[in-house]
Amino acid sequence: MSDDAVIEMSGVAVANPHGSGIPLVSSVDWRVARGECWVVAGQQGSGKTTVIETAAGLRPASRGEVRLFGEPLPSPAGEAMARLRQRVGFVFEGAGRLFPDLGVAENIALPLRYHRHLTVAESAAELRPLMEAFQLERFANLAPGRIGRAWARRAGLARAMASRPELVLLDNPLEGLDPVHLRWWRGFLAELVHGHPWLGGKPATVVIATDELRPLLGIGTRFATVDGGRWKVLGDRGAVSASDDPAVRELMDERN
Amino acid sequence: MDTVHIQSRSVSVVSFAAIRARAAGATLRRLVAFTLISIGTLATKAGKSPQVMRPLMIEQVFRVGVKLLPIVCFLGITLGIVIVGQTVTVLQTVGAVKFTGMLLVTVVIRELAPLVAGLVVLARVGTASVIELATARALGEVEALEALGIDPIHYLVVPRVIGFTVAVATLTAHFVLLALVSGYAFAFARGLPLTLTGYFGDIATALSWADFPLLALKTSLFGAVTGLVICYQGLSQALRLEEVGAATTRTVAQCVVGCLCIDALFVPVYLLL
Numbered sequence: 001m002s003d004d005a006v007i008e009m010s011g012v013a014v015a016n017p018h019g020s021g022i023p024l025v026s027s028v029d030w031r032v033a034r035g036e037c038w039v040v041a042g043q044q045g046s047g048k049t050t051v052i053e054t055a056a057g058l059r060p061a062s063r064g065e066v067r068l069f070g071e072p073l074p075s076p077a078g079e080a081m082a083r084l085r086q087r088v089g090f091v092f093e094g095a096g097r098l099f100p101d102l103g104v105a106e107n108i109a110l111p112l113r114y115h116r117h118l119t120v121a122e123s124a125a126e127l128r129p130l131m132e133a134f135q136l137e138r139f140a141n142l143a144p145g146r147i148g149r150a151w152a153r154r155a156g157l158a159r160a161m162a163s164r165p166e167l168v169l170l171d172n173p174l175e176g177l178d179p180v181h182l183r184w185w186r187g188f189l190a191e192l193v194h195g196h197p198w199l200g201g202k203p204a205t206v207v208i209a210t211d212e213l214r215p216l217l218g219i220g221t222r223f224a225t226v227d228g229g230r231w232k233v234l235g236d237r238g239a240v241s242a243s244d245d246p247a248v249r250e251l252m253d254e255r256n
Numbered sequence: 257m258d259t260v261h262i263q264s265r266s267v268s269v270v271s272f273a274a275i276r277a278r279a280a281g282a283t284l285r286r287l288v289a290f291t292l293i294s295i296g297t298l299a300t301k302a303g304k305s306p307q308v309m310r311p312l313m314i315e316q317v318f319r320v321g322v323k324l325l326p327i328v329c330f331l332g333i334t335l336g337i338v339i340v341g342q343t344v345t346v347l348q349t350v351g352a353v354k355f356t357g358m359l360l361v362t363v364v365i366r367e368l369a370p371l372v373a374g375l376v377v378l379a380r381v382g383t384a385s386v387i388e389l390a391t392a393r394a395l396g397e398v399e400a401l402e403a404l405g406i407d408p409i410h411y412l413v414v415p416r417v418i419g420f421t422v423a424v425a426t427l428t429a430h431f432v433l434l435a436l437v438s439g440y441a442f443a444f445a446r447g448l449p450l451t452l453t454g455y456f457g458d459i460a461t462a463l464s465w466a467d468f469p470l471l472a473l474k475t476s477l478f479g480a481v482t483g484l485v486i487c488y489q490g491l492s493q494a495l496r497l498e499e500v501g502a503a504t505t506r507t508v509a510q511c512v513v514g515c516l517c518i519d520a521l522f523v524p525v526y527l528l529l
Contacts, residue, residue, distance in 0.1 A: 086405045088403075097395065110308070
């Protein structure tokens with residue numbers, strides 16, 4: 001267990017959160033070092049989301065040990081876990097799971113207002129650069145249901161970034177995006193890996209779950225797959241390109 | 257053959273009752289655990305994040321209390337005429353007017369008002385809240401809160417329980433006042449020889465000082481139990497769309513049973529007054 005490890009999972013099994021408790025993915029041995037960008041690929045329903053949710057401490061592991069920032073995960077409802085979660089940004093699949101009773105700006109400001117006791121005006125001033133960088137100013141006062149899915153996902157990303165996390169986990173961020181949004185997201189992810197201005201130019205540790213490897217091949221530095229309940233670390237880009245594993249080739253969209 | 261049939265039938269009735277009793281026991285255990293967790297959260301995070309939590313609580317008090325004020329006032333006036341007005345008239349007729357205060361304190365203030373306020377809150381806001389929370393759970397909003405380091409019990413449950421508690425207590429007070437006033441107005445309109453000071457004097461004499469804290473406690477417990485059951489049923493499991501109706505029905509049944517049990521616990525206390 002070295003000091004620069006951000007996520008460490010050893011012998012971890014994860015179960016379907018809506019199922020019978022039968023392991024969905026077994027024996028996950030994974031170490032994410034500071035500054036790495038991991039791409040976890042797998043078909044829909046393979047369990048990649050559950051693996052990254054478990055790594056973020058959002059779901060308990062059925063077996064094995066999970067450590068975040070070198071420490072075992074504390075009790076889910078305690079203050080220690082709340083503090084730990086402020087160091088982690090999690091971007092959910094789809095429309096970002098924004099809270100429908102809050103406006104877009106209120107959604108993004110919520111973690112700052114809750115943890116740092118800021119007023120609406122203070123949080124708005126602090127988040128202005130983020131809203132501008134994410135081109136969300138014109139949606140600030142709208143309800144999440146009144147903006148497009150791609151914009152809602154971007155707002156979900158902004159909410160996860162609001163507390164300037166050290167570790168960012170994204171669940172299928174490029175799914176179903178039009179070319180303009182896709183270009184923006186790829187640019188953002190590349191910037192996040194190399195150092196985003198919002199994070200003071202410091203490279204973040206990033207984990208991206210995806211069902212398509214190709215768009216993320218130029219962004220990720222380390223790759224793993226979840227296939228048939230098995231966790232497999234592939235290695236770097238070269239290892240992915242050279243892999244003759246049919247599952248990897250399928251995820252690279254090279255079936256035809 | 258008939259004896260065997262009746263015996264097997266009675267066995268199946270007994271086993272059915274045993275299964276239901278076990279299920280009720282399990283639900284009660286989970287509800288108690290949920291209540292203890294909620295109380296723990298309330299105690300440990302009482303002053304946390306006032307910028308976020310205070311508006312949430314005010315919104316719940318407004319939604320459950322202020323918005324229901326017109327219907328509770330209407331019920332207070334109509335039930336005041338129906339029950340208080342008729343009671344006073346009957347007592348006058350049979351010459352038992354000296355029992356007016358005692359009867360109204362026992363029936364209206366101690367029993368009817370808290371139950372009516374609790375049931376109105378349950379029917380008008382409680383069922384909608386279950387659906388709202390169950391939808392939030394199904395859409396993953398609870399996980400989204402956890403991901404932001406926000407305790408879902410603190411953010412979703414505490415404001416609702418406080419809102420329901422404050423609302424039932426204040427709505428009860430409004431109901432009592434309007435029922436007593438409209439009851440007197442009805443009796444006065446019918447030309448009964450009852451003075452305003454005499455009427456309210458009788459009620460004040462029948463009231464004990466302990467009635468005030470006891471009424472506040474009872475109505476607060478009604479509100480708290482209603483709020484807790486609603487939050488438990490809405491958040492305890494991710495519901496599918498077809499399960500929401502059943503969860504709502506369970507909520508109503510459990511809230512009514514809970515409030516009546518609390519009501520029963522107060523009876524010996526009132527008998528001592």
